[in-house]
Amino acid sequence: MGKVAVNTPKGFRDFLGEDARLRQNLIGKFVTSFERFGFEPLLTPALEYAEILKGKYGEEEKLIYEFEDRGGRQVALRYDQTVPLARIVAQYPNLTKPYKRYQIQPVWRAENPQKGRYREFLQVDIDTAGSDSLLADSEIIACIISTLEEIGFSSFTVKINDREIFSGIPNSAISAIDKLDKIGEEGVIALLKNQSFSEFQAKDLLKKVTESVPTERVNNLFEILTNMGVSNSRYAFDPSLARGLDYYTGLIFEVEIEGYTSGSVGGGGRYDRLVGTFSESNVPAVGFSFGFDRIIEALKEQNSNSLAVNGSQVLVTIFNEDLLKTSLETVSFLRNNGLNTELYLDPKAKLDKQLKYADNKKIPFVLIIGPNEKEKELVNIKDLKNAKQEQIKLKDVISFIDAKSSL
């Protein structure tokens, strides 16, 4: 083939084996939790007409992957899942409102690739469109908390604020204050001074914001969460939380996982003006986006077992060509009883090579059935963790593996 660069474009990733399984299992957790809360799935195409996406992302618009298709139309790769949601709400006017949907699909952004930033990444969104009720905001927060618990995180906080806190404060100052967690008070004051605030004004503004008390809306939200039985250790009012104010119109939230220092693992809030973009009327909405890659990273840092990988549990070896039939029958028996089972694919391979294969693939158990075992209707089962081998009945293999695996 000549010299073709055999790799992925920068910022794009392959996921093999365990990594792919971990992602798959995590998606399963999200789906279960979102369905529990009455959200329904939505899938939109990778390509939209570019004009649908234009004028929606401000400065970031230059990061859209856009090109002309063979029919001469400008098309663009999905950049987020909120603009497609706005299109859906306009295109399907008979959709029952409030429309509560989740969407878990990749998006593409021509970012400068760097640690933890990719050009293709999975977005995990829940949104309720068509309700201005505080119950909708409350349900989103209860769902976030339940989902993170389901995934296996034990210590995290949903930080909650109300954009009302910032009314009258210029956007640039709000962005500075939003950095309080990262750069501390002195850092924020330095930034504000660069924005033509005096030292006194800067300190006063910061004090005013950080000492803000919860708005009535925040207090009502907390009461609803309490009535829902959500533990108040899971959420907290944070008056310095700002997020992108152009976009949000009410409550805003962000999730912090204890011990995970690479930033928030998700954010959201109420945004009453965006979903109605293509519609005849306004469509109030509230939603949240989970940072899939950061959650994977946080899980790995915490050595969490909650998404343990469940590949093949056993490799059935082939003793020799005469005994192939026995191995085939064994494989079928185990699979029919629900065990993820691999058959070694070469009937002429030495046993050593077959064991090596199981080891390389981290398959925990190996079955060996020689002529003696066959006659006595037994199998040798070898636990590769400790190299111990035992003779048991074929019908006991699954309970044997279950017992060992739950140790």
Next chain:
Amino acid sequence: MGKVAVNTPKGFRDFLGEDARLRQNLIGKFVTSFERFGFEPLLTPALEYAEILKGKYGEEEKLIYEFEDRGGRQVALRYDQTVPLARIVAQYPNLTKPYKRYQIQPVWRAENPQKGRYREFLQVDIDTAGSDSLLADSEIIACIISTLEEIGFSSFTVKINDREIFSGIPNSAISAIDKLDKIGEEGVIALLKNQSFSEFQAKDLLKKVTESVPTERVNNLFEILTNMGVSNSRYAFDPSLARGLDYYTGLIFEVEIEGYTSGSVGGGGRYDRLVGTFSESNVPAVGFSFGFDRIIEALKEQNSNSLAVNGSQVLVTIFNEDLLKTSLETVSFLRNNGLNTELYLDPKAKLDKQLKYADNKKIPFVLIIGPNEKEKELVNIKDLKNAKQEQIKLKDVISFIDAKSSL
């Protein structure tokens, strides 16, 4: 926003609600079955360097979505999952062989959209790369059969042939013979006569092919399948099955579902020359690709319930604002016990409107908790199928719904 066309580009689809759930559930069936057979997941990026894809698809190459990225590199959308597999095998030389992977991702082809043909569609592939053993072919076929049974099809046939049957026959004649099922003997003979065969030669060739006996390889395959316990009603030798001969090098297979007339729901075979494209050496391979959209279509035609949709089971209404707390507690109780539960989001809405919402969303049960029920610690549960209402204890709601749903 002016006049933006609020729809998807031609050949691209949205999937909402039940349709999205059906797809999700079907993917789940595939994953379970593939894992049972020891295949591991693989995810590759939507974009590859265009040069990876070039020269692989012959005439079809013009259907690739290709464009220049902002860095001036030519990139292309995933066109199939076999070329990415070839890249993976070359890029990760330490991958344990045989490498058995499944891949379930969308691909993009700039086809002329028509009934049942889309520009974005899901591919569902299993492949074993790095084994020339007939056991690998056998496992693929056993896995196809088990997967279709798992999905819920009761009558189908895996048609099997060996490309050896066609040795010495020109490709154009093979393509004609491949149409036997669709156009009958006379149709095939007409086609062959257009290819400068005489009537006598055409009849003779067709007879020669259709009366071919299974090759030794096919007989060996059938013996292995029998030893695996695979019912021989599930597969059949079909000497007129041809598929794309340029690509395949040994056994070929295709699946026909009884009663489904829009064509095969999947095809595959052994292809020993493609996966090694980017590698130092040959990589023999065998695989199969399920037609996801056709399987969905066949399931719908057969009114199959095997992938029944599992959205919200119950809507908890809000009797009035004073009783909101009771409804919130009820919702939390049900969710904590694993029931997919929706809360109506407007505490001021009339009960009629709330019931209408459940009806529109096809939520089967509605809970109503008024002041009397609250006092007696009961709930009214209404079955929207027959409009019957009963008073039961909250703790009995889940078993009540389970019992009704399994009727």
